[in-house]
Amino acid sequence: MSNSAPIGIFDSGIGGLSVWREIARQLPREDTIYFADQIHIPYGPRSLQEIRSFSEAITRFLLDRKCKMIVVACNAASAAALQHLRAAFPEVPFVGMEPAVKPAAETTRTGVVGVLATPATFQGELFASVVERFANGVQLVKEVCPGLVQQIEAGRLNTPDTREMLDRFLIPIRAANADTIVLGCTHYPFVIEALRQLAPGVNVIDPAPAVARQVDRVLQERGLLCAEDRIGRHRFVTSGDLDQYQQILRLLVNVETDALQMYWEAGHVVKM
Numbered sequence: 001m002s003n004s005a006p007i008g009i010f011d012s013g014i015g016g017l018s019v020w021r022e023i024a025r026q027l028p029r030e031d032t033i034y035f036a037d038q039i040h041i042p043y044g045p046r047s048l049q050e051i052r053s054f055s056e057a058i059t060r061f062l063l064d065r066k067c068k069m070i071v072v073a074c075n076a077a078s079a080a081a082l083q084h085l086r087a088a089f090p091e092v093p094f095v096g097m098e099p100a101v102k103p104a105a106e107t108t109r110t111g112v113v114g115v116l117a118t119p120a121t122f123q124g125e126l127f128a129s130v131v132e133r134f135a136n137g138v139q140l141v142k143e144v145c146p147g148l149v150q151q152i153e154a155g156r157l158n159t160p161d162t163r164e165m166l167d168r169f170l171i172p173i174r175a176a177n178a179d180t181i182v183l184g185c186t187h188y189p190f191v192i193e194a195l196r197q198l199a200p201g202v203n204v205i206d207p208a209p210a211v212a213r214q215v216d217r218v219l220q221e222r223g224l225l226c227a228e229d230r231i232g233r234h235r236f237v238t239s240g241d242l243d244q245y246q247q248i249l250r251l252l253v254n255v256e257t258d259a260l261q262m263y264w265e266a267g268h269v270v271k272m
């Protein structure tokens with residue numbers, strides 16, 4: 001694997017761009033390929049087995065494009081597939097997502113933490129293991145947030161209907177007196193402003209900066225950091241609607257680009 005090879009990043013949609021933008025900020029020399037599997041969004045309500053097969057095929061697609069590392073910028077895919085991917089591609093470094101229960105449990109004063117995520121994330125062994133290792137007697141109030149991923153995909157970030165939805169998800173979290181909220185889905189940092197307005201004084205944790213630091217550490221350990229003094233190039237791929245994708249890239253991360261369209265055929269990601 002070469003140092004100048006790109007970092008492959010994927011999510012069910014545009015949520016992983018919250019991780020991509022931190023990687024691009026912290027590691028400006030690195031090239032990236034970002035894959036949004038928008039034809040299959042949302043992943044959250046799907047079975048872990050189905051998410052695992054999507055994740056494996058997308059990983060193959062990114063490795064075929066010579067990626068030196070894969071960032072699973074999706075909590076649902078990390079819960080369903082991270083262990084499997086590491087076993088299936090033992091030579092490839094992977095970085096995945098896990099809900100930030102550890103920093104939340106360390107900093108909460110009320111001893112109550114809200115966790116916003118999708119059903120797949122709460123189902124996986126990864127979440128159970130994070131809770132077992134780090135919750136340390138802290139009470140977790142879990143909310144699955146139906147429909148929120150779709151609102152964010154549609155670019156409806158701080159609109160009255162999204163605020164109303166968030167307000168509803170916050171009811172049990174407020175009632176339990178949580179002072180910290182963990183964003184356990186990579187889409188949710190795009191509504192962090194709205195959440196902070198609706199829950200003043202509550203500490204809302206976006207895990208992306210810590211994940212980007214982990215990407216840096218792993219590349220460093222493996223001697224894979226880009227050594228050239230240059231500005232990284234970024235490519236964006238979707239399995240969904242290209243125009244919509246380009247619009248949301250502009251809106252969310254200020255990227256103007258000709259994105260690439262890929263398709264699914266017999267369980268593989270292909271170009272027509």
Ligand code: DGL
Pocket residue numbers: 011012013015016041042043044045073074075076077118121149184185186187
């Ligand atoms: N962004 C993804 C995550 O972090 C999931 C969204 C979805 O349900 O597709 O879990």
